[in-house]
Every structure is written in C-alpha cells, then in structure tokens.
Amino acid sequence: MIHYKAILKVMGGLMMLLGVLMFPSVAFAYYYHSGDQITLIASALICLTIGGTFFFSFANQDQNIRKREGYMIVALSWIIMSVFGMMPYLLSGTIPNYSDAIFETVSGFTTTGASILTDIERLPEGILLWRSMTQWIGGLGIIVLTVAIFPLLGIGGIELFVAESPGPTSDKVHPRIRETAKRLWLIYFGLTILLVVIYYLEGMSFFDAMNHSLTTMSTGGFSTKNNSMAYFNSPLIQYTAVFFMFLAGTNFTLIYFAFKGHFNRVWASDEFRAYFISVGLLVVGIFAAVYFLMDDSFEKSFRDVLFQVVSLVTTTGYVSADYTVYSNGLTIIFFMILFMGACAGSTSGGIKFIRHLTFVKNSTLEFKRIVHPRAVIPLKINGERVTGKVITHIMNFLLLYLMIFVLGSIVMSIAGYDLITSFGAVATSMGNVGPGIGRVGPVDNFAFFSPFAKLFLSFLMLLGRLELFTILVLFTPYFWRAN
Known part of the structure; x- marks a missing residue:
C-alpha cells in the first residue's frame, strides 16, 4: 500500500x-x-x-x-x-x-x-x-x-x-545520505558565491553577476540579456564561464575530493577522463575546421568553439556564437553533442559520459567474447567490475532514450513542424540543453510553438531531467500493484 x-x-x-x-x-x-x-x-x-x-x-x-x-x-x-x-x-x-x-x-x-x-x-x-x-x-x-x-x-x-x-553513480562523500546532500549543496553554494565575485570583478554589474552565477553553476543557461553571453564581449568573462561550466559538469563528489586534496581520485575516474579528453578532442577538431571557414582571428575562433562545445556538452546552453552558420557538417556534430551530457552526479543533463563509456567498453569487450566465447571477460569502470544488472539498466536506458527521441520527433512533425526543427527541439528538451538546430538554433527561441508543442516539450524536459525511469515507472501497472 x-x-x-x-x-x-x-x-x-x-x-x-x-x-x-x-x-x-x-x-x-x-x-x-x-x-x-x-x-x-x-x-x-x-x-x-x-x-x-x-x-x-x-x-x-x-x-x-x-x-x-x-x-x-x-x-x-x-x-x-x-x-x-x-x-x-x-x-x-x-x-x-x-x-x-x-x-x-x-x-x-x-x-x-x-x-x-x-x-x-x-x-x-x-x-x-x-x-x-x-x-x-x-x-x-x-x-x-x-x-x-x-x-x-x-x-x-x-x-x-x-x-x-542524475546519472548512475554510487560515489558518496559520506556514508550518511543527509551528510552527503549537505556537503554537495555547500560546495554548490560556495562555488556560486565565488563566481558572483569573479564575474563582478571582471566587469559585470552585481545583478548580472548574481544571475549568471546562478545559471552557470546550475548549467542552466538563462541570461539577463537577449544575446546571452555574447552580450558580454569580454574574453575574460567567457573563459571564466567556460571553466565554471566545465566544473559544474564534473561529478560533485570528485570536486569534494579535489577540495580535500585527493587529486589522484579525480583523475582515477574513468568518466572524468573520458569527459576531459572528449571535450578536448571536440574543441581541437571543430576549431581546426572553423578557423579555416571563418574570417575571425585565431583567438576569437578558438574561444567561440571552446565556449560552445563546453556549453553544449555540459548542457548549459549559453550562446556566444551561432554554430549553425559554420557548415552543415559541423551543425551535425553540434547536434550530436546534444546527446552527450557531462558527468553523473553533476548539475548537467543529457545521457552522461558514464553511460556512453559503459556502452563503448561493453561493445568492445563483446568482440573479444565472440573470439573467445568461453572466456570470462568482465567490464570494469574505475577498476571495479560492473554487474550485469547495471549494464542491462544502462543499455535499456540508451535504447529507451533513442526510442523516445524518435517518437517525440514524429509527434512534433505531426504537429506541423519541419523534421530538422522537430529533431532539434526534442533532442535539446530531452537533454536539458537549450539551443538546438533548425528553428530552435542558438539565436532562436521557442515562442513560435503551439501550446500543445510547448506542453509536450515540457514533459520531455521533465522526463530527461529525471532520467526517464523515475517518471515512466509511474505509468506501469507493476508500480501500482499492492505489495
């Protein structure tokens, strides 16, 4: 009962x-x-x-x-x-x-x-x-x-x-869950106050510094300006935002360990290494293309690419440039970033690197199992064996996420929107990112959608933020059966 x-x-x-x-x-x-x-x-x-x-x-x-x-x-x-x-x-x-x-x-x-x-x-x-x-x-x-x-x-x-x-993680900073929650929020609050001071010293008004600190540390992306972060034509402010967006996309348990001086535990995290390296490779690869496509200076091109990649990977959604004007190929890459998400246990949305990492490692091991069918080849993350139950849960999550994305795009298309806009709106809503592609690109907004479309996308936002199962389980008959 x-x-x-x-x-x-x-x-x-x-x-x-x-x-x-x-x-x-x-x-x-x-x-x-x-x-x-x-x-x-x-x-x-x-x-x-x-x-x-x-x-x-x-x-x-x-x-x-x-x-x-x-x-x-x-x-x-x-x-x-x-x-x-x-x-x-x-x-x-x-x-x-x-x-x-x-x-x-x-x-x-x-x-x-x-x-x-x-x-x-x-x-x-x-x-x-x-x-x-x-x-x-x-x-x-x-x-x-x-x-x-x-x-x-x-x-x-x-x-x-x-x-x-958010995300499948068993890391805790304290064996008592209340103490863990308290310490995580103290870190969150402390970093927010620190960022207010930094933004203010870098030239923002106190009001803008307060608002942008709240939405940077939450990887939310709301701004007090119509042009988002592009309004502050300051490399220093944008680099600061990049650092704190990346930090907010990191598992807060690892941030706690870093504050305690246990830096070896931070780099020992397979998910953090995948997060750090992936962002680096994306920035280098996209920058190489953008620098030759656009007429901007070396530093401006690098900063715009770095800012947009970190903003999208961490699902913050701040805008400093319109990434859809670079080329169709790069627009596809930016669209794929909407499905990444940062680390589990962070403030970011999306699928999370731990799930991508588990999928890639398990897929790689599957080839070994095909060649050596009798061998016992366990999947390990952070040096620990991942149970079959966890692997199954992650695989089900990824499949369900893809199915909802496809069905959601179909619903939006039936509602009267073009396919690219439907893909972009559904992907960015489920991933809790903000900007997408099509008519919901980085310089657009969602005002043109019908009331039905707005309510449907709102449902997808909640679904994505609560990791699908938390809401979908309420629609199953098993949940409502008496014990």
Missing part, C-alpha cells in the same frame, strides 16, 4: 521550501524598485499557505518513505514546483499565457534554458532573479536540498536521493 498521507506531508514541506526560496527575488525587487515585489510576495505566501496546510495536517504521519513513495514524491514534486513556480510570471503579467509560463518554468527547474521570451531585458529585476533561481534550485535538485536541510524526510531520504540524482 502506498502511504499517500506521508507523500502529502513531504509535498507540503517542499512547497513551503519553494515559497521561502522566492524571498531573495523579493529583496531584489525592492532594491531595484522594479515594481514586482507584491507579485513575488503573493506567490511566496500562496506556496507557504498551501504547503503549510498539507504539512501540518499530516505532521504525525510515518516518515518511513519506501521506494514507491520516493519515486512518486520526486515525480510529483517537480510537477508541483513547476505549477507553483510559474505564479510570479502569471501574476505579474510578464508571461500571461499558461502554456508559455509552464514552459519557461519547467525549462528553468530542469535547467534546460529553452525560452519563449523574445525580449528578456524588459522583464523586471525580481522576475529575472526568480527565473535564474529556478535553474539554481533545479541544478542539484530540490529533493537533494530538502534532504540536506530538513530532517523531514527521515529514513526515506535515501530513496528520494537515488530517484532524483
């Missing part, structure tokens, strides 16, 4: 937390006299009131959250966050349309960075900060944040942590 009252209690706590997290935007609205403070206060109070009603009504419920409750809470929390997170847009009138507001909010919380806004710079400061905050909240996940700061989840915290955390 599913403990629905325990679920409602946790959902109430999450809504209260969401309301509290709206108040920094209120402070900025008052400071800048942007006129949206009442809207933000009203939105926060609605979340606190409804959340508090659920939480205190079921305060005495058992906190023993099992696996099924964990998956339900994670899936429902992201839906409810999106529904209530769009209230500032609706109440302020900055995004008066429901399908547009839900799209922008889901894009924020899932750190996709796709937007329907055609003139971002006209938005008031409070709304802009809330827009950036949605990405920062969703970066490591609101469930992980709640496990870190609330004793609310009790024993069931491990189930929620596993259900929400």
Whole structure:
C-alpha cells in the first residue's frame, strides 16, 4: 500500500521550501524598485499557505518513505514546483499565457534554458532573479536540498536521493545520505558565491553577476540579456564561464575530493577522463575546421568553439556564437553533442559520459567474447567490475532514450513542424540543453510553438531531467500493484 498521507506531508514541506526560496527575488525587487515585489510576495505566501496546510495536517504521519513513495514524491514534486513556480510570471503579467509560463518554468527547474521570451531585458529585476533561481534550485535538485536541510524526510531520504540524482553513480562523500546532500549543496553554494565575485570583478554589474552565477553553476543557461553571453564581449568573462561550466559538469563528489586534496581520485575516474579528453578532442577538431571557414582571428575562433562545445556538452546552453552558420557538417556534430551530457552526479543533463563509456567498453569487450566465447571477460569502470544488472539498466536506458527521441520527433512533425526543427527541439528538451538546430538554433527561441508543442516539450524536459525511469515507472501497472 502506498502511504499517500506521508507523500502529502513531504509535498507540503517542499512547497513551503519553494515559497521561502522566492524571498531573495523579493529583496531584489525592492532594491531595484522594479515594481514586482507584491507579485513575488503573493506567490511566496500562496506556496507557504498551501504547503503549510498539507504539512501540518499530516505532521504525525510515518516518515518511513519506501521506494514507491520516493519515486512518486520526486515525480510529483517537480510537477508541483513547476505549477507553483510559474505564479510570479502569471501574476505579474510578464508571461500571461499558461502554456508559455509552464514552459519557461519547467525549462528553468530542469535547467534546460529553452525560452519563449523574445525580449528578456524588459522583464523586471525580481522576475529575472526568480527565473535564474529556478535553474539554481533545479541544478542539484530540490529533493537533494530538502534532504540536506530538513530532517523531514527521515529514513526515506535515501530513496528520494537515488530517484532524483542524475546519472548512475554510487560515489558518496559520506556514508550518511543527509551528510552527503549537505556537503554537495555547500560546495554548490560556495562555488556560486565565488563566481558572483569573479564575474563582478571582471566587469559585470552585481545583478548580472548574481544571475549568471546562478545559471552557470546550475548549467542552466538563462541570461539577463537577449544575446546571452555574447552580450558580454569580454574574453575574460567567457573563459571564466567556460571553466565554471566545465566544473559544474564534473561529478560533485570528485570536486569534494579535489577540495580535500585527493587529486589522484579525480583523475582515477574513468568518466572524468573520458569527459576531459572528449571535450578536448571536440574543441581541437571543430576549431581546426572553423578557423579555416571563418574570417575571425585565431583567438576569437578558438574561444567561440571552446565556449560552445563546453556549453553544449555540459548542457548549459549559453550562446556566444551561432554554430549553425559554420557548415552543415559541423551543425551535425553540434547536434550530436546534444546527446552527450557531462558527468553523473553533476548539475548537467543529457545521457552522461558514464553511460556512453559503459556502452563503448561493453561493445568492445563483446568482440573479444565472440573470439573467445568461453572466456570470462568482465567490464570494469574505475577498476571495479560492473554487474550485469547495471549494464542491462544502462543499455535499456540508451535504447529507451533513442526510442523516445524518435517518437517525440514524429509527434512534433505531426504537429506541423519541419523534421530538422522537430529533431532539434526534442533532442535539446530531452537533454536539458537549450539551443538546438533548425528553428530552435542558438539565436532562436521557442515562442513560435503551439501550446500543445510547448506542453509536450515540457514533459520531455521533465522526463530527461529525471532520467526517464523515475517518471515512466509511474505509468506501469507493476508500480501500482499492492505489495
């Protein structure tokens, strides 16, 4: 039996937390006299009131959250966050349309960075900060944040942590899951504050530095400028963004080990080495082509390629140049990057390098097994044997991801969009990247899509952020059968 009252209690706590997290935007609205403070206060109070009603009504419920409750809470929390997170847009009138507001909010919380806004710079400061905050909240996940700061989840915290955390990884910085979540969020918060200071010293206004720090560390890509990072025509700012995007795409457990001085553990990670080397090879290969195709200087060509490759691999989605104008061949390569993702346990979306690495290693070993059918040839990652269960899970994930991409592209094509745009929209939504190809390229936005298409793409964003199974398992009959 599913403990629905325990679920409602946790959902109430999450809504209260969401309301509290709206108040920094209120402070900025008052400071800048942007006129949206009442809207933000009203939105926060609605979340606190409804959340508090659920939480205190079921305060005495058992906190023993099992696996099924964990998956339900994670899936429902992201839906409810999106529904209530769009209230500032609706109440302020900055995004008066429901399908547009839900799209922008889901894009924020899932750190996709796709937007329907055609003139971002006209938005008031409070709304802009809330827009950036949605990405920062969703970066490591609101469930992980709640496990870190609330004793609310009790024993069931491990189930929620596993259900929400991106990518298959067993690395922990502490044997207690609450301590792990707390340390991960402290690293996340500390790096964000550090980046605010650096951006500010490099020439951004404090407001721009704050917003771009929130969306860089979350690998989200929302900007306060219509031209994204291209607005800041500063090599120093762009190189800084590259470094912190790459850092945010790294497993945060490895960042913790690096802070502790255990650098050997960082390079010993097969996934990190694959991540580092792949980014390097992509940058060198694409730069060699771009330098001869374009008239830009050596440094400008290198910087644009480095920035766009890191931005797409880490699924940040910042834009410094239009990569679709280089050549058709390079556009295909950039499209393929949408399926990469960075490291498991990072803030990036996408498939993740650990899955690609497992697939490649297992495929290579399969050739050896064909030649030596009686030999026992185990697959090892980081020197440890990968079980058949994990391999099967990863292979199923990759196949399911491909199937959903194909079916999603068909749905978008039936909805009336050309094939290239359909491919680009579905790929970038599932990968939580932001820019794609076709009519959703790096200098375009998603405003032209129909309400149905926006809701469908929003669903794909959630599906991708929660690693497919967390949501899809709710649609299986096995999930709902009584124990």
